Amino acid sequence: MAEHPLPGGATAAPSGAPAPDGGRRSSLADMGKEAGLAAFVALMLALPMGGFKTTEAVTGLSLTFRPLFVLVAVAFVFVGRIVLIVLRERRGAPRGDGGPGLMDRIARGASQGSTTIGIVILAIAVLLPFMPFSSRYLIDTATTVLIYVMLGWGLNIVVGLAGLLDLGYVAFYAVGAYSYALLSTEFGFSFWICLPLAGVFAALAGVLLGFPVLRLRGDYLAIVTLGFGEIIRLILLNWYDVTNGPDGISRIPRPTFLGLEFTRRPAEDITAFHQYFDIPYSGEHRVIFLYFLILGLALLTNVFTQRIRKLPVGRGWEALREDEIACRSLGINPTNTKLTAFGLGALFGGFAGAFFATRQGFISPESFTFIESAIILAIVVLGGMGSQLGVVLAATLLIVLPELGRELAQFRMLVFGAAMVGIMVWRPRGLLAHREPTLLLYGRGRGAA
């Protein structure tokens, strides 16, 4: 990611405070003071929001006082702080001095053995539906994960490679989904005709948006893409004649396997999948087919990205991310280079959108909110920018985590948000961040040492 200098060029200035002195033992009084301060902050935080619950009554709002909640919160923070202080002093040296940590080594290993790991993961992915423990629910979840993997890889072109912060990626996902839905329901085109068309429409939207705004830098671009995402969502919501507004589009045709439908009782002149292969009908056929479809699409994205990275335009993206001025002086046209990244990212977003539409059979603007963009971006950043494997890891984590937490019900998004903060604080460069040059003068063996 390019570092955009702040006014005055203070990009990565060290923080003002010195590193905590791990060697010094603090007295009990110091400890009490620190923990007391933390407990006081907790009291201030918990008192208004947790201590009083507003309940809606006929006469208006009424308040109930919950002293227990405040008490528990304050006590928890007080004890937690003391435990933290003790742990900090036990460990002695401040963190980060003991060479690369476990996660760093994993990240490095993952980056060096990425081909092997990739093949292993691919093998697992291909075999997943045929495992004895696999169920419809598992494959459904895996399909969702793969959609996000594909979106993550698509956005990785824009954010990870070209270094353009796109906060409205979901707009292209939406364009793809609605293109497919409208083309197939209004004109009766089949999935295999609509899929490329949906991609093309999304890419067009990307280029149309990108053309005027790619001159903007960094965060200005971020807000414009964010605004664009909202504009698209609002248009989908309000253009009732075409998009059916908040009711969405339903009965979107399902894809066929080389013209074979996945229905129990197909129409007279059509052969269904199970009839053709002469096997008993099972609802799982379609689920498995959809799973392999998105697996194929995601792999296409991955292979495409890996290949284009080695072409001049791909190298241009990475160069542009590192230093725009240097690129310009070397004769790279920044606008065109960015535009290709933007358009290609949008193209894959559009493919994923078309797949999403055909899988759900129903789409509405509700599926394309900002939080969706945020999750996709989080997948790219949490995984480690530019790392294809990292995207897989982060997507699996972010989709499976809330799934596992279904019993937690209302707490799962709370945990989700906290996990995003926690992972970033723990590994600011992403889970599998390990930057290695794409080109090495003497090959990999010596360069990695």
Added chain:
Amino acid sequence: MAYFTQQLINGLTLGSIYGLIAIGYTMVYGIIGMINFAHGEIYMLGAFIAIITFLLLGLAGVTFVPLVLLLVLILSMAFTAVYGWTLERMAYRPLRGAPRLAPLISAIGMSIFLQNYVQILQGARVKPIQPVLTGGMVLTQTEGFAVTLSYLQLIIIVLTVVLMVAFSLLIGKTKLGRAQRACEQDRAMAALVGVNVDKTIALTFVMGASLAAVAGVMVTLYWGVIDFFIGFLAGLKAFTAAVLGGIGSLPGAMLGGLLIGLIEAFWSSYFSVEYKDVASFSILVLVLIFMPYGLLGRPEIEKV
């Protein structure tokens, strides 16, 4: 003309609220160069704290309206400021010096966290409140259409102006303001000459949060209903306002806020309510195309 004036007043009121939130964005951006995505949630927390203090004061039997307003303002600002401080301490300070996107993701995570935190603690239903301050003055009366300026609108606009002046003085004249401007220009150098950078940044968050709390109080009074989700759209609009005015510039944030408020008011009264947000975002895109650094922003000069 009367209708126009009325919309102008409504737009200015709305714009003042956006402007107050936008200042928080622009100050934080100026000093650490990050989009504080959770700022909208801070404003939402301010609104909730306001509604709770209103109810508490009602229970305590305080009914004198100016006193109620003053107390609610002070208490909300204080409690919300603690949230702002904690936010910076937990989610952003550990990421000082990390790659640019890291604090952004942690901010988005915080925003999701805070929304659900409030939803769990206070429930997902819309919270209504009885109007505290009613009445207003009729400015002109023509053919049955009265242009009114409610006392509340007057208070919102005046308070915003007062706060703007106070904050400009704070940043322009005090030691803290000088430290802030120094950190904005060069954090490493500021630290070298003895500015406590961490403290300055923390205070910036505290200031931004208390201004957002003022906006939260105003919204609670003005619309009378809040829920846990109001922070998202308001935050988005306020950030749009900050960018429109030129991010990092205090008067720019106010100007941007007013513009967004006016665009919204006029668009929804003369054209269609549904597309008012589309209008504000489109104008943002248009302004940025022709003035890439916003209306009052200074261009970044890139040195190699």
